[in-house]
Amino acid sequence: MPRPTINDVARAAGVSKGAVSLAFNNRPGVGEETRARILETARELGWTPSPRARALSVSRALAVGLVMARPPETLRADPFFPSFIGGVESELSQHGYALLLQVVPEHDAEHQSYRRLSAEGRVDGVFVTDLFVDDSRPALLAELGLPAVIVGPGLPEAYWPAVGVDDQPGITAAVEHLIELGHRRIGHVAGPSEMVHGTSRREAWANALARAGLPEGPWVESDFSAEAGAAATRQLLDLVDPPSAIVYANDLMAIAGMSVAAARGLDVPGQLSITGFEDTELAAHVQPPLTTVSTDVTGWGRAAARRLLELIDQREATEFPLHPTRLVVRGSTGPAPV
Amino acid sequence: MPRPTINDVARAAGVSKGAVSLAFNNRPGVGEETRARILETARELGWTPSPRARALSVSRALAVGLVMARPPETLRADPFFPSFIGGVESELSQHGYALLLQVVPEHDAEHQSYRRLSAEGRVDGVFVTDLFVDDSRPALLAELGLPAVIVGPGLPEAYWPAVGVDDQPGITAAVEHLIELGHRRIGHVAGPSEMVHGTSRREAWANALARAGLPEGPWVESDFSAEAGAAATRQLLDLVDPPSAIVYANDLMAIAGMSVAAARGLDVPGQLSITGFEDTELAAHVQPPLTTVSTDVTGWGRAAARRLLELIDQREATEFPLHPTRLVVRGSTGPAPV
DNA sequence: GGACGCTACTAAACCGGTTTAGTGTGACGC
DNA sequence: GCGTCACACTAAACCGGTTTAGTAGCGTCC
Numbered sequence: 001m002p003r004p005t006i007n008d009v010a011r012a013a014g015v016s017k018g019a020v021s022l023a024f025n026n027r028p029g030v031g032e033e034t035r036a037r038i039l040e041t042a043r044e045l046g047w048t049p050s051p052r053a054r055a056l057s058v059s060r061a062l063a064v065g066l067v068m069a070r071p072p073e074t075l076r077a078d079p080f081f082p083s084f085i086g087g088v089e090s091e092l093s094q095h096g097y098a099l100l101l102q103v104v105p106e107h108d109a110e111h112q113s114y115r116r117l118s119a120e121g122r123v124d125g126v127f128v129t130d131l132f133v134d135d136s137r138p139a140l141l142a143e144l145g146l147p148a149v150i151v152g153p154g155l156p157e158a159y160w161p162a163v164g165v166d167d168q169p170g171i172t173a174a175v176e177h178l179i180e181l182g183h184r185r186i187g188h189v190a191g192p193s194e195m196v197h198g199t200s201r202r203e204a205w206a207n208a209l210a211r212a213g214l215p216e217g218p219w220v221e222s223d224f225s226a227e228a229g230a231a232a233t234r235q236l237l238d239l240v241d242p243p244s245a246i247v248y249a250n251d252l253m254a255i256a257g258m259s260v261a262a263a264r265g266l267d268v269p270g271q272l273s274i275t276g277f278e279d280t281e282l283a284a285h286v287q288p289p290l291t292t293v294s295t296d297v298t299g300w301g302r303a304a305a306r307r308l309l310e311l312i313d314q315r316e317a318t319e320f321p322l323h324p325t326r327l328v329v330r331g332s333t334g335p336a337p338v
Numbered sequence: 339m340p341r342p343t344i345n346d347v348a349r350a351a352g353v354s355k356g357a358v359s360l361a362f363n364n365r366p367g368v369g370e371e372t373r374a375r376i377l378e379t380a381r382e383l384g385w386t387p388s389p390r391a392r393a394l395s396v397s398r399a400l401a402v403g404l405v406m407a408r409p410p411e412t413l414r415a416d417p418f419f420p421s422f423i424g425g426v427e428s429e430l431s432q433h434g435y436a437l438l439l440q441v442v443p444e445h446d447a448e449h450q451s452y453r454r455l456s457a458e459g460r461v462d463g464v465f466v467t468d469l470f471v472d473d474s475r476p477a478l479l480a481e482l483g484l485p486a487v488i489v490g491p492g493l494p495e496a497y498w499p500a501v502g503v504d505d506q507p508g509i510t511a512a513v514e515h516l517i518e519l520g521h522r523r524i525g526h527v528a529g530p531s532e533m534v535h536g537t538s539r540r541e542a543w544a545n546a547l548a549r550a551g552l553p554e555g556p557w558v559e560s561d562f563s564a565e566a567g568a569a570a571t572r573q574l575l576d577l578v579d580p581p582s583a584i585v586y587a588n589d590l591m592a593i594a595g596m597s598v599a600a601a602r603g604l605d606v607p608g609q610l611s612i613t614g615f616e617d618t619e620l621a622a623h624v625q626p627p628l629t630t631v632s633t634d635v636t637g638w639g640r641a642a643a644r645r646l647l648e649l650i651d652q653r654e655a656t657e658f659p660l661h662p663t664r665l666v667v668r669g670s671t672g673p674a675p676v
Numbered sequence: 677g678g679a680c681g682c683t684a685c686t687a688a689a690c691c692g693g694t695t696t697a698g699t700g701t702g703a704c705g706c
Numbered sequence: 707g708c709g710t711c712a713c714a715c716t717a718a719a720c721c722g723g724t725t726t727a728g729t730a731g732c733g734t735c736c
Contacts, residue, residue, distance in 0.1 A: 391692035
């Protein structure tokens with residue numbers, strides 16, 4: 001038995017298909033009684049309007065896109081996307097929207113991807129993640145007229161709204177926690193400085209030190225990967241005056257860094273304190289357990305989705321409170337060595 | 339400027355829209371010369387057929403679905419999906435198909451999800467992951483008439499094709515590697531026995547021991563999470579006669595297990611050897627680096643996507659060779675203690 | 677009692693493609 | 707020289723909704 005169509009419902013209810021459409025979309029033009037009969041008939045027949053047909057007639061795709069621009073091999077360890085997508089989906093599904101995923105090997109291909117999504121009308125809007133300091137995507141999307149929401153800290157002059165937990169307070173809390181423990185020389189392993197969240201976390205670290213009247217500590221730019229995090233850690237530990245604590249821009253690098261320390265026979269936290277960022281599942285289960293900053297990525301996805309739908313419908317932005325970041329103190333931080 | 343439609347192209351090329359459609363789909367019925375002119379005109383106008391309209395007229399969604407049935411919070415650490423999706427996408431995009439993602443909190447909701455995707459005609463087929471030993475989804479999908487490909491080891495009597503790297507040789511290789519190192523008492527931390535890949539890996543472990551003439555070692559059922567992996571490890575180490583090596587069903591549990599050992603002051607690999615499964619990014623960057631089994635998840639995604647498209651088009655299955663699993667020996671395994 | 681307006685509803689156009697039935701033309705066979 | 711067939715192509719129907727223009731019926735007002 002093929003799916004029933006609006007015609008079947010109309011016939012069964014003894015009305016025209018126009019009436020069925022009106023009834024289903026809560027539009028005036030049908031009597032209360034007729035509307036009830038139509039809805040009841042639809043229920044009996046198990047009819048749901050087909051998004052395919054709807055999409056064509058309302059000239060909307062009823063879907064939004066997320067383009068992940070990374071080589072698939074690098075994606076594998078990223079703990080961000082699965083939870084983020086979970087949040088996004090929970091919001092979208094309530095509004096009859098679907099999430100379309102695209103994975104492209106590198107950033108250049110991402111432009112292509114957006115152009116295609118737009119040209120084919122596959123989506124009504126997109127998320128932009130991992131914003132660069134000098135990112136060309138917002139402009140491209142503006143040119144294409146494709147609504148977008150930037151995921152993560154945005155840029156002041158940005159064309160599109162940015163939705164994200166402010167990551168600075170979390171880093172600040174981590175630095176303050178270390179200062180309280182007596183650390184005076186606190187290093188940082190940063191994300192790429194061409195990425196907004198790489199820079200923003202580094203600034204938070206530097207500012208917290210400055211506010212405490214401490215000299216800026218040593219820092220190394222890395223790329224959020226375990227490999228580079230390990231290398232950066234070696235660099236910091238090789239300094240003539242190595243830091244007694246290191247603040248990492250994410251958990252992956254922090255865990256890799258902790259292993260480097262362990263391999264060198266350094267005791268964590270006895271001789272070196274370490275903090276991460278993100279509170280990945282593994283953070284609580286490495287040895288010692290990682291002190292890190294937990295962020296509500298799922299809620300973040302929900303908020304981003306909601307904002308994008310508002311943008312698409314040209315509605316006003318509503319407030320959507322996000323859980324602020326929270327410092328989770330575990331075993332990888334301890335009193336500064338004397 | 340709104341997107342051009344097929345009508346614009348037809349008018350500009352001086353033909354009917356039927357001709358444009360024929361030309362674009364490589365169907366006979368238009369002369370070579372006309373076809374060339376049409377294609378050229380389309381190129382000039384920047385026209386691409388709208389998947390929306392196509393979907394409606396060919397009664398296809400031109401999209402496939404992937405339902406992830408886990409609480410978003412548990413998804414966060416799963417390194418499988420991002421690479422898998424990367425592979426899937428790379429195949430789909432070549433055929434004008436898109437990937438629709440759905441995340442539902444638990445397994446029951448997954449049924450709902452499939453029913454909706456099917457009822458709304460959002461997708462032409464779906465992937466089924468994390469198959470249960472007694473899984474009701476294949477039957478549901480058969481009932482709905484929604485083509486499906488099972489991702490991972492399938493079941494013999496399964497209705498749908500299964501695509502996946504056979505995980506048994508990898509586990510076997512790990513066990514044999516340990517035996518070669520002199521281990522005689524080799525434990526296992528398994529995935530849930532109600533999941534096919536939990537059971538299949540445990541069987542591979544048991545069989546490898548049996549083939550070597552060794553007694554079956556102790557094993558504990560776990561659930562692939564770091565938390566449960568740590569608990570399982572404690573259980574094994576608390577035995578009066580603890581194993582000298584443990585084979586874990588995935589990296590996450592193995593890394594958590596390694597931390598448990600470290601916390602107890604056990605030297606890895608001096609007193610305890612450990613192997614993982616999956617070769618996640620972090621595996622190479624923990625201390626000691628984890629000996630594990632690497633699988634080609636991206637290729638796997640590609641293969642699954644290809645098979646699903648074949649199924650949708652009712653084409654014959656083509657062979658698609660996958661890189662077999664490979665044992666990556668690192669520092670977490672060593673000679674058995676004497 | 678005719679003009680007017682309102683409500684409830686229908687018929688038909690439309691979204692942008694694909695597909696089917698049908699038409700005109702030239703080549704070919706006999 | 708005429709029937710026939712293949713070929714290139716067009717017109718129109720169709721997919722399943724939404725939306726617009728139009729109509730019937732009824733109450734109201736002057």
